[in-house]
Amino acid sequence: MDIRGRSTVHGLRRENRARALWDLYLNGPGSRQRIGAGAGVSPGTVSNVVGDLMDQGLVQESGSLPSGGGRPSSIVQIDPGYASVVGVDVGESSVLVELFDLAMQVRGRQRVPTELARLSPTEVVGQIVAGVGAVLEQSGAGTDDVLGVGVGVPGLVEHAPLAVVHAQTVGWDAVPLEALLREHTPLPLAVDNGAKLLGQAEHWFGAARGATDVVVVLLGHGLGTSIFTRGSGARTPMSSPGEWGHTAVVVDGQPCRCGARGCLEAYVGAGAVAARYDQLRGSTDGPPDVEARVTALLARAGTDPAAATVLDEVVRYLGAGIGNLVNVYSPTRVVLGGWLGRQLAELRMPEIAAAAAQNALRTPFADVELLRADLGADAVALGAATLPVGRFLSSGGQRDAVHRSSPA
Known part of the structure; x- marks a missing residue:
């Protein structure tokens, strides 16, 4: 031959x-x-x-x-114990590092609170490297056991040839994150947008599983989407991240932290929700942590008129944003994820669906199912871990091919 x-x-x-x-x-x-x-x-x-x-x-x-x-x-x-993978979620309130076996069960976890808006890329790299070391020690795994490290980040990720991150809202302008990480670890790396990775986790394991065309929405401090254009029959579902939070819903509206005005995030993002509540009450009292403040606000919406007003406004703006997604992409399923999205879906899903229907064309909306995300706080880290898993499966289970697929 x-x-x-x-x-x-x-x-x-x-x-x-x-x-x-x-x-x-x-x-x-x-x-x-x-x-x-x-x-x-x-x-x-x-x-x-x-x-x-x-x-x-x-x-x-x-x-x-x-x-x-x-x-x-x-x-x-x-065999779940054949190898391990690491997933990292670089969020706006913490850096979460988790080590998974091949059944995607967590075997090690470290979460470090952060203020990403004031955290330098060098500090983020330090948190990731320290976290990887911590979860390896917790699990007893060695570097030879790890197929790779997936990292989810805010903003847009340019893959040419190593990942460069553009995250305008947190002051990251063309940060060569993958190159910085490679200076500290020999493990194969993969970096991608956090909202896209949350969507991939939901598509593989959660509420988006089996959908032929689906939009997974991440709502938290920021807003993002993962837009799938092929069904679960594809071994490597194609998706693209969308900076949905920075689409305008009000011309010359509220200022957004990206520098523009009238962005959806300026009305639905956690920081905007907390600020609107403070404005209505005429007070800035409350926990310094935005996530805790918004969670408390949502819990009081049934008895606190200011909280109820804020929640009603959020539902209307969120409905407009979802209606726009439906009109543009005609999905069969929209999944609300992220810590804020899951809470809003649990509290007000019928109202959110009604608001979306008012802002969407009847024909595409008739085929849409709105669902609360199945996966919780570690969904981005789980999605990040699927990056090295996907490389490994597509290579036919060849470890050396996974390492070669990650440029040195």
């Missing part, structure tokens, strides 16, 4: 391994028959592929299916 033929065979083998691993990862433990059907390969091929993966230690048997008289079919799964 010539070199080209050997290369073709090797590529086909890797593709078959990748298909089997993606099926097991996204659909859970299953029989060889199910894996073969999902991967689109013959029974003989799937038997060889699963055998190879079991010899590697990446896949293991986990039970059997009852038979109608013949030989029972064995169930196989990815």
Whole structure:
């Protein structure tokens, strides 16, 4: 066989391994028959592929299916302990670092409160590096056990060739974050927008799972979206981040921290909500932590007229923002995530849906389902951890390919 033929065979083998691993990862433990059907390969091929993966230690048997008289079919799964991944959420109130096994169960966690608006990129890098060291120590994992580190950040991320972050609202202008991190860790790195990663976590594991066209919204200190344009049948769903919070809802409206006026974030973001409440009360008393203040405000909305007014205003503006998303993208599902989005959905989902309907065209909105996100406070870190996982699965389970895919 010539070199080209050997290369073709090797590529086909890797593709078959990748298909089997993606099926097991996204659909859970299953029989060889199910894996073969999902991967689109013959029974003989799937038997060889699963055998190879079991010899590697990446896949293991986990039970059997009852038979109608013949030989029972064995169930196989990815071994959760085969490797670890790290996910990082660089948020506006903390840097969260978590270490996961391949079943995405948390094995180590460190959260450090921050004030990102006053935190330099060098300090953020220090927090991430220290956090990775802390979770490795907590879990007992070594660097050889870790497939990679995914990092979720605010703002836009430019991938050329190493990740550069543009986060205007926190004063980051073309910060070479990946290059800065590479000075301190040999682990493979992947950096992306935090809202996009929250959406990826919800799409793989949460409320967006199975949707063919979906927008996942992150509401917190800032606002963002993850917009999926392919369904869950794709092994690597395509999504794009959107700076939805900086679309204008009022011409020459309230000033936004990005420098523009009338942005949606200036009416729905946590800082704007807290400031509006203080304005109505004529007081700035309350906890210094914005998240605690807004959470307390929402809890008082049933008895405090000022809190009720603020919540009503937030629902109206949020409905306008969602209506715009529906008109532009025609999703089948809109998922409200982030710590503020989940609270608003729990308190006022019918009102939010009604406000969105008033601002959306009837035809696309008729097909939309509004849902509260399933995943909680570590959704961005979980989504960040899926970046090295995705590389590993697509490589057919080759560790060296994951390292090579991360430029040195």
